[in-house]
Amino acid sequence: AIERGVKVHCSALLKHSLSSVSFRETLECKYPLSSFNLVNFSSSPSKPTSDVHFLTSTNDENKCGETDQVEEMPEAFPLEIQVKRITNTAGLMRNYILKSIDVSVSRPSLVTGEEHENNMRIGDDEEERDNSRLCQSGIPLTLNDSKQQRDSMEFCCASRKDDLAGAGSFIRKNKKYGMKIYSYEGRGFWQEEGVEYRHKLKQKERWQGESFHLLKSRGQHLLTNPRVLDSIIRRAKVLPTDTVLEIGPGTGNLTVRLLELALKVIAVEIDERMVNTLQNRVAKLGLEDKLVVITGNVLKMELPHFDLCVSNIPYGISSPLIAKIFLRSFKSCFRSAILLLQKEFACRLLAKPGESDFNRLALNVRLVASVDFLMNVSKKDFVPCPKVDSSLVQIQPKLKIPDINLDEWLGFTRTCFSKRNKTLSAIFKQKKKIIDLYENSQSNIKNCKTTENEDRVGDYDLDGTNESDEGSATSLELGLQNSTEVLRFKEKIVRVLKDGGFGEKRPSKLSNEEFLCLLQLFNKEGVFFH
Numbered sequence: 001a002i003e004r005g006v007k008v009h010c011s012a013l014l015k016h017s018l019s020s021v022s023f024r025e026t027l028e029c030k031y032p033l034s035s036f037n038l039v040n041f042s043s044s045p046s047k048p049t050s051d052v053h054f055l056t057s058t059n060d061e062n063k064c065g066e067t068d069q070v071e072e073m074p075e076a077f078p079l080e081i082q083v084k085r086i087t088n089t090a091g092l093m094r095n096y097i098l099k100s101i102d103v104s105v106s107r108p109s110l111v112t113g114e115e116h117e118n119n120m121r122i123g124d125d126e127e128e129r130d131n132s133r134l135c136q137s138g139i140p141l142t143l144n145d146s147k148q149q150r151d152s153m154e155f156c157c158a159s160r161k162d163d164l165a166g167a168g169s170f171i172r173k174n175k176k177y178g179m180k181i182y183s184y185e186g187r188g189f190w191q192e193e194g195v196e197y198r199h200k201l202k203q204k205e206r207w208q209g210e211s212f213h214l215l216k217s218r219g220q221h222l223l224t225n226p227r228v229l230d231s232i233i234r235r236a237k238v239l240p241t242d243t244v245l246e247i248g249p250g251t252g253n254l255t256v257r258l259l260e261l262a263l264k265v266i267a268v269e270i271d272e273r274m275v276n277t278l279q280n281r282v283a284k285l286g287l288e289d290k291l292v293v294i295t296g297n298v299l300k301m302e303l304p305h306f307d308l309c310v311s312n313i314p315y316g317i318s319s320p321l322i323a324k325i326f327l328r329s330f331k332s333c334f335r336s337a338i339l340l341l342q343k344e345f346a347c348r349l350l351a352k353p354g355e356s357d358f359n360r361l362a363l364n365v366r367l368v369a370s371v372d373f374l375m376n377v378s379k380k381d382f383v384p385c386p387k388v389d390s391s392l393v394q395i396q397p398k399l400k401i402p403d404i405n406l407d408e409w410l411g412f413t414r415t416c417f418s419k420r421n422k423t424l425s426a427i428f429k430q431k432k433k434i435i436d437l438y439e440n441s442q443s444n445i446k447n448c449k450t451t452e453n454e455d456r457v458g459d460y461d462l463d464g465t466n467e468s469d470e471g472s473a474t475s476l477e478l479g480l481q482n483s484t485e486v487l488r489f490k491e492k493i494v495r496v497l498k499d500g501g502f503g504e505k506r507p508s509k510l511s512n513e514e515f516l517c518l519l520q521l522f523n524k525e526g527v528f529f530h
């Protein structure tokens, strides 16, 4: 509230028979409710900076029901729900570094089955009416973003004669902005689609009270929607004999699911805090024998053997990681990689020749693998909520890969895509390019196939378009510019393009087969690209 001027009103309305009592209190909230999972209802001296995020779920908050009774509670649920029979109250509670919120209302002494008017501020559709019925005779506590009236959190707890049970909690988004209900599950909690309660799953999704800053710089956006996680696992088609590689397991939301299905999971994680959390969590589930954790930077290590890779990767390393998985494992056999990628990146990866966003990345990956779209994932399914949506793709290595030198291919596609919308004859007219190519061709003419793929894969630039005209101008440049040799070399290039019918074509419209054909024509004439 202090930092951003966001205020949250916490209001509790108690309705019982003819009388109603309402109660309102203004609380401080650092984040707008649109990122409610992260709402930290306190202003502590150690404020999070803009690039760190709080996991606000603590062990204490993973409680609800009777004060002395710990029940299933969803992760990241920011408030403790307390039902105190002795004082006959129900409330929301949060303690965080010397600050606390405690909103409670007295339970009605007797409520019998009548349908209470839920304290909803949002449109009244069927779903809401259903929910309303579900929390008959409940005590609704509502937290609303008072500025925007967009998001709200509701808490209902059904009150019966001698008992206070059955609580429900969900965050709603206003219909105007696209209705969305985020249900929290657990004992006494329901899901909007009537899916069965999932105690076991919730147990898996807890990270047992550990709380730490999530670092944007490491792409730490945790996927927390259980349905999306399940859906990814279903699509990955894990076999009981599989060794699964997971890059960036984080707190283990995907890992625990993979462990249930696979023979073994090898998880590569750079952040030791995550590793500890993951190992604790997996140990509590008794699945530790199936898990191998490698702590370190995935880009700087030899990848282990695996049958399947299933990962929600840090988006910042998408391109080098895909290069590593698919080019390093160029000739090794794994079934496929199911990767959650930034949506825009996935679109570029899926682009086909002739499509507006066809690019060098798509071309290079398609040389060794096929890429399929599986599903989109909303940014809202992550904690903290990133700025971009995501897409799940499946990348399958091709069984038969063209017998070419990979360095050569990557150098060739880099040259061709240096001006993606120009014709190839215009691209190959650039003086510096000709001189570079001439030098390459001279030095590599006898050595066009190297065995260096394994060692140099980390350097592969799959994606770069290198739009500049700068070649690696050398001391030879001036001396060679006018030499007849270079002129002849240039004529050769023009001839290859013309005879092959490529001169007027644009790289963004050529298929892999056409690129391969052109490369062969160049090589035949002694023109090499690495």
Ligand SMILES: C[S@@+](CC[C@H](N)C(=O)[O-])C[C@H]1O[C@@H](n2cnc3c(N)ncnc32)[C@H](O)[C@@H]1O
Pocket: 218, 219, 220, 221, 222, 223, 224, 247, 248, 249, 250, 251, 252, 253, 254, 268, 269, 270, 271, 274, 296, 297, 298, 299, 311, 312, 313, 314, 315, 317
């Ligand atoms: C997008 S999060 C995914 C977490 C988890 N899989 C999930 O879906 O909730 C990415 C994870 O990759 C880890 N990570 C980031 N860079 C890495 C690297 N270079 N090598 C290995 N892990 C990395 C982060 O620490 C983080 O845990």
